[in-house]
Amino acid sequence: MSEQIKGYSYGQVGQSPVSIADLELLKKTVLFTEEDEKYLHLAGDVLKDQTAQVLDLWYGFVGGNEHLVYYFTKNGQPNMDYLTAVRARFGQWIMDLCNRSYDQNWLNYQHEIALRHHSLKKNRTDGVEAVPIIHYRYMVAFIYPITATIKGFLANKGHSTETVEAMYAAWFKAVTITVILWTYPYINQNEF
Numbered sequence: 001m002s003e004q005i006k007g008y009s010y011g012q013v014g015q016s017p018v019s020i021a022d023l024e025l026l027k028k029t030v031l032f033t034e035e036d037e038k039y040l041h042l043a044g045d046v047l048k049d050q051t052a053q054v055l056d057l058w059y060g061f062v063g064g065n066e067h068l069v070y071y072f073t074k075n076g077q078p079n080m081d082y083l084t085a086v087r088a089r090f091g092q093w094i095m096d097l098c099n100r101s102y103d104q105n106w107l108n109y110q111h112e113i114a115l116r117h118h119s120l121k122k123n124r125t126d127g128v129e130a131v132p133i134i135h136y137r138y139m140v141a142f143i144y145p146i147t148a149t150i151k152g153f154l155a156n157k158g159h160s161t162e163t164v165e166a167m168y169a170a171w172f173k174a175v176t177i178t179v180i181l182w183t184y185p186y187i188n189q190n191e192f
């Protein structure tokens with residue numbers, strides 16, 4: 001149950017500075033349509049019993065790269081409790097990205113996650129003392145691995161190549177919108 005995930009506070013966070021109208025224009029800009037919504041829901045079905053494997057792959061990638069695991073460390077030592085706590089919320093995020101409607105609550109939680117990557121709120125949710133900010137460049141860079149690695153999982157349930165491609169495109173657009181929203185705190189005022 002999502003309510004029991006430590007630190008997951010969907011529906012209980014402050015207001016996003018980005019408006020629904022701005023979100024709609026972002027969707028339009030990445031060519032995100034109702035068709036994509038439909039395929040994202042399908043992706044949610046396809047991924048729901050594979051999230052542990054997806055997370056194993058992503059955590060393997062982070063764990064295998066010193067410059068990435070760095071963000072979970074204090075004095076060079078990875079904080080395993082921190083990695084584990086974030087992993088549970090990460091799993092929930094996969095489902096939220098696919099299944100939630102992108103309304104005010106969704107927008108608000110994107111801003112909360114933005115703050116949690118930024119020095120404004122990193123480490124606070126889990127009460128840890130790790131490095132204070134995830135650098136902007138890696139936020140954007142992650143769009144590729146988080147997208148490219150999902151395709152194999154989308155193809156695991158016997159859908160046609162066309163359907164897999166449609167789910168994949170929808171996922172790519174959704175991740176792009178998400179990461180744009182997560183970079184808000186890194187951008188000068190009035191420049192977002």
Ligand code: HEM
Nearest residue numbers: 068071086089090093113116122123125138139142143146
């Ligand atoms: C937190 C996903 C980029 C490290 C999270 C959470 C999610 C997530 C879902 C938990 C949110 C919550 O609290 O509910 C992503 C995605 C990224 C991205 C989709 C880009 C496409 C990065 C990068 C790093 C990173 C580049 C660097 C290794 C972390 C850390 C936390 C976190 C350390 C915990 C932040 C805290 O202290 O609350 N991420 N992330 N993330 N992510 Fe990311």
